[in-house]
Amino acid sequence: MREVLEKLVEGNSLSKEEALVVFEKMAQGEVSDSVAGGILCALRMKGEKAEELGALAEVMLKKARILNPQTRPLIDIVGTGGDNAKTLNISTLSALICAAAGLKVAKHGNRTASGLLGSADLLEHLGLKIDSPPHLTKRCIEEIGFGFLFAPLYHPILANLTKVRRELGIRTIFNFLGPLINPALPEKLLIGAPTPEGAKVMAHALRLLGREGFVIHGLEGLDEVSPQGETLLIEVSSETLREKILTPKDFGLEGKPLSSIRIKDPKEGIERAKRILEGEEDEGIEAILMESSLGLLLSKKVKDLKEGIQVAKEIQRKGEGMRILEKVKELQDEGVFEKGV
Template sequence: ETLGINIELPPAKVARCVDEVGIGFLYAPLLHTAMKHVMAARREMGIRTVFNMLGPLTNPAGANAQVIGVYSPALTEPLARVLAELGTIRAFVVHGADGLDEISNTGESQISEVREGVVRSFRVRPEDFGMSRAAIGDLQGGDRAENAQIIWHILGGGDGPKRDIVLMNAAAALVVGGKARDLKEGVGLAAHSIDSGAAQRKLETLIEFSQKLAHEK
């Protein structure tokens, strides 16, 4: 939202973003109305609950390929098995070093892969992506405004550990989506998208299109 994307579009307009821009933002409380009633309770509890896992499993887009992050390494395989039962064709369920719910460049990450009904688990290191290891402090963000600036900096060609972790997770999405054969190739494709300016242009297009749709009747 701080980037300028209108995140409160109804489902039909989010679908138009996906169809016409190639990317859309799904805001759970608008798409799963029951979520509205649990958000306040979740905030008050201040602990992880089953809803941390329900969100990705109830993706209204019916995505048959996805990357999902979980907060514990013990959850990667169970969640992958659920996705396989739900008919997901390809997925990575990931947990990274230092408790990150994404692939990490601070150490090893665990991945449970779903591929045509079969689940297998493996570990990856930053070196497998051609990346150097970072410290967790190198990835620290800030408030919404600072985080938005970090995103623009990365998309503008900024270098460093924050860019590296973006490339690593983008690589996973490209592999799952069938655009890259392996993680190293995925890193190369993601880096080219940023360095060519294509990734930044895509975000700018989404911002403009989402705001346009917000003002349409």
């Protein structure tokens, strides 16, 4: 490991083969916390590369508990975290709206990394059992169109790195990892990245793994779509990567200030999320509609972003996002005495 650390400190990237060996040992707990922390910091300072990220994703998926819903295709809408923007959890709310629109959403997430409210935190406060057994989550996806896959339940080897990541307290390659290791293996991914460089690395890694999706970055430093200014969009397919810049006008909207999605604490984030899902007005709705529209377009549910806004707006206005959540809670309650299969 000393040679690897030296190589990274000197600003050199790992080959895929080297990265596979390093991450395998880290995942198995064969690397001390101090060395693991050094590797993570050195990767961050050097700048993580797509090959390194792809290798880490391969290691994690090989050791993951895979969930295989029979209903396909699946989509995940997820931010990497690490932007420290203190905003509403736009990706989770958008995922529920997309599920209400008929998409099959396998939402993979964890507790907050550096923001105020991670997907697991929010859904738990809204009454979901985030550690629901896999057989019930599979049913939720198949029968309702939304299931939450709590990362520690499907990636138990993450526990080997929990302490060092918590003590570091900074964004590491693991922030980028989450969207790439969804154990339901969704065909489509809408991923938010905290920097333009991070978005490009994520897009290249996605392609290396043979996946398709949209990778976005709000150019004010958001790992979500920007309600106010420009959003970098990278379209990932098996053939190519295509970049474009979107603004609210591409969605048929005038735009809202960044303050519209800011929250001061988790309590505010939870209360506003509940109101939005129930169909009430909120100044942050436009950003959620925009991200929902991207999910609908990626899944070919709509022909363009403006149509996506109209579909998402009607769903939000009727409170159908909350109905999806209530159905999931009901199924979880019904299935609590079932034997897992």
